[in-house]
Amino acid sequence: MALLSAPDLDEVRDVARAPEGPWQTVVWNDPVNLMSYVTHVFKEYFGFPQATAEKLMLAVHHEGHAVVAEGAREQMELHVRAMHDYGLWATLRREPR
Template sequence: MAETTTLIKSETDVSTTAPWNVIVHDDPVNLMAYVTYVLIKIFGYNEKFATTLMLQVHQRGLSIVWSGELEKAEFYAQQLQFHQLKTTLEQAS
């Protein structure tokens, strides 16, 4: 009689890489209202949250506006750059 073996995949096997942060940097060109508008348009954030992120960019010089898997982070960064926002990616620690 043949034996059957069942393999169980643990949660740690799924993904061990740190998420990627999409960072928007302050610049002297874009108006605060425009940055808020772009964050709402690209991420679907509500106006209050988008304004909070925009103020972080304005006051601190940068803000992490999204965090997650690399492929999606690259897509979001490309969209933000298309709208002329200075954007970088950084792997979370």
Template structure:
């Protein structure tokens, strides 16, 4: 601020164009292939927990089986952590990460 009466402070251009905080970026939940669970069970979990229709649940399950992982949900970090915990509760391998991370591509 200036010492002169009536002077106003002006924000630096860099401060105005700063990127959004990381917490505002979307996150994803990835389900990973594992050697234990049957494909039909993975499809069931996707339908039961996420409420996906049979066709979408099957498509995601096949991505897990054939590609080793599938992005099953997108949202806030907190919601993705909740989804990962739910997948662990069903016995599936899952992780969450920022959506712009290269590893979330299926």
């Protein structure tokens, strides 16, 4: 029967500092903005082609929200702020795994 050795108590492991996953900018449906305006914002701010902007706008309209960008937290925070500046409802979230 093999004996297990005691753990090295000088070894420090911080599992809470595991690498973070990508972050997302989520735009939510609201009762104020027209679908054409939301499409315009997606084209103007993100540079999406018309078809992509319309697809994302329809997801916002029909599903209640759409993920419009993914990446580093700082960049997604800037996108959320920009969406607020355009008058859209947007939040930041960590990508579900």
